[in-house]
Amino acid sequence: MSTKPYRVLVGQIFQETHGFSPVPTPMRAFEVDPASSMIDTQRQSDSTLGGIIRTLEAAGVELIPSIAARARCGGKVTNEAYAEISAAIVAAAEHAQADAIALDLHGCMQTEALDSAELDLLTRLRAVVGPRLPIVAGFDLHAHATADMLSLLDFSSAYKTNPHADAAQTGQRVADHLLHMLRTGERPAGYFLRVPMLTSGNDETGTGPLHAIHQSAQAAIGAHTDLIDYSVFNVNPFIDGPQVGQGVLVYGAANAPPDHAANLANTLAQNLWDARAAFVHTLPTIDDVIARYPRSAQAITIGDFGDRVLAGAPGDSVHILDRVLTRGDRHITIIVADPDAYLRCAEAGVGATLETSLGASLTPGLTPVTVSGRVNHIGDGSFTNRGQFMKGGVLRLGPYAVLAGKHFIAVITQDAVMSQDPGCYLDAGVPLDNADIIVVKSGYHFKLAFQGYGPCVIAETPGLTGFAPDTLPFSKCRPIYPLDRLTPVLEAQRLTRG
Numbered sequence: 001m002s003t004k005p006y007r008v009l010v011g012q013i014f015q016e017t018h019g020f021s022p023v024p025t026p027m028r029a030f031e032v033d034p035a036s037s038m039i040d041t042q043r044q045s046d047s048t049l050g051g052i053i054r055t056l057e058a059a060g061v062e063l064i065p066s067i068a069a070r071a072r073c074g075g076k077v078t079n080e081a082y083a084e085i086s087a088a089i090v091a092a093a094e095h096a097q098a099d100a101i102a103l104d105l106h107g108c109m110q111t112e113a114l115d116s117a118e119l120d121l122l123t124r125l126r127a128v129v130g131p132r133l134p135i136v137a138g139f140d141l142h143a144h145a146t147a148d149m150l151s152l153l154d155f156s157s158a159y160k161t162n163p164h165a166d167a168a169q170t171g172q173r174v175a176d177h178l179l180h181m182l183r184t185g186e187r188p189a190g191y192f193l194r195v196p197m198l199t200s201g202n203d204e205t206g207t208g209p210l211h212a213i214h215q216s217a218q219a220a221i222g223a224h225t226d227l228i229d230y231s232v233f234n235v236n237p238f239i240d241g242p243q244v245g246q247g248v249l250v251y252g253a254a255n256a257p258p259d260h261a262a263n264l265a266n267t268l269a270q271n272l273w274d275a276r277a278a279f280v281h282t283l284p285t286i287d288d289v290i291a292r293y294p295r296s297a298q299a300i301t302i303g304d305f306g307d308r309v310l311a312g313a314p315g316d317s318v319h320i321l322d323r324v325l326t327r328g329d330r331h332i333t334i335i336v337a338d339p340d341a342y343l344r345c346a347e348a349g350v351g352a353t354l355e356t357s358l359g360a361s362l363t364p365g366l367t368p369v370t371v372s373g374r375v376n377h378i379g380d381g382s383f384t385n386r387g388q389f390m391k392g393g394v395l396r397l398g399p400y401a402v403l404a405g406k407h408f409i410a411v412i413t414q415d416a417v418m419s420q421d422p423g424c425y426l427d428a429g430v431p432l433d434n435a436d437i438i439v440v441k442s443g444y445h446f447k448l449a450f451q452g453y454g455p456c457v458i459a460e461t462p463g464l465t466g467f468a469p470d471t472l473p474f475s476k477c478r479p480i481y482p483l484d485r486l487t488p489v490l491e492a493q494r495l496t497r498g
């Protein structure tokens with residue numbers, strides 16, 4: 001037996017695209033760890049890549065770094081940014097003479113030119129390393145998984161939880177299966193099928209239809225030793241592209257009869273389809289929320305569901321501000337991306353009073369408001385997460401102005417900001433102790449951080465991230481539920497590569 005360690009190339013390219021956002025995601029939106037530092041940085045991380053690195057290092061594998069790049073959800077990645085990041089991985093694969101490649105991919109990344117950046121990346125990697133070299137990947141469960149993409153991989157697996165709490169375990173699982181493949185030469189047999197449907201909410205894994213589907217999948221994997229792993233991909237419902245839909249992937253052992261894996265995939269897909277009408281949630285309007293929570297000593301934190309930056313929206317809606325100012329009986333604290341209003345404040349300077357149009361400058365169909373206030377602060381920088389989600393993590397605020405009026409205080413930013421944490425206000429110098437209403441551009445994760453201020457609720461608001469597929473111009477993925485009437489044939493196919 002050879003004592004020479006296996007050499008595995010590792011890399012990460014991670015962005016979830018909102019395919020209908022008019023605001024592209026440029027290179028500056030990515031946090032990049034270059035080859036020289038990515039192993040040390042990512043070894044500490046709770047990411048899929050962190051799980052891959054720790055598992056492979058513990059097994060004595062020699063890691064070959066390429067690049068690790070992550071950006072928040074947003075519009076399509078610019079061709080330049082994708083070219084730069086993907087070239088680093090492909091060039092490393094060309095020169096590394098690795099025994100295998102292990103990747104951390106979101107799986108739902110689109111560029112200005114590509115409906116699936118991951119399909120492009122894996123196709124180029126195969127062109128460089130050939131059909132035999134093992135390539136494995138861990139995915140977010142909101143990936144745009146297709147048979148074309150998955151057949152380029154020898155093993156892949158998605159998170160099993162939403163909200164996502166198992167990225168590192170996913171990396172560990174992927175690395176463990178890679179090690180088995182390297183030691184035995186065996187390749188697991190993958191079976192995949194697409195379910196032509198979009199979800200419209202109610203898609204957390206701890207409750208609702210997905211809870212039952214994951215429970216039955218785990219029971220089946222536990223009961224059959226020839227079943228290796230399953231993934232249920234619930235595609236991010238804000239992209240269009242060929243084969244967009246739900247995906248089910250089951251791997252069986254290399255030489256096992258195919259029935260178990262294919263049957264499990266078929267059953268899970270049928271369960272998804274049968275539950276299609278249950279993947280919907282209905283939300284109160286802003287006026288409903290205000291009526292339900294009378295003014296009190298506690299703040300209400302309202303998630304602006306239609307304009308969730310955490311789901312890729314531009315963060316420029318002022319719908320909630322407009323409703324609250326029109327009523328005139330509460331004070332509201334809001335964060336709004338509006339590059340022009342930011343510039344007007346910056347030009348006016350700290351201490352100046354001005355009247356300005358605010359919001360609705362990026363998302364089609366929204367309406368701006370006109371507000372008057374004093375420029376309290378101009379800044380540029382970042383904020384630190386206080387709450388459980390990404391606690392201690394530093395996120396970009398970028399250039400911003402704080403404008404304060406009679407019934408409002410607004411943090412006006414040049415770019416969209418993830419605002420699931422009070423840090424985005426506190427580190428911009430905006431205290432929250434006396435707020436009546438705090439607006440965040442998040443649908444779920446903010447509850448973990450804002451509950452100390454009072455009730456946290458989400459409201460139905462206009463914008464690009466409400467679950468209203470009939471308002472978005474889907475074309476390439478049609479026919480698809482709920483936009484079309486169809487009766488799908490749900491039959492898993494073995495993933496094969498030429």
Ligand SMILES: [Zn+2]
Nearest residue numbers: 140141142164
């Ligand atoms: Zn996700």
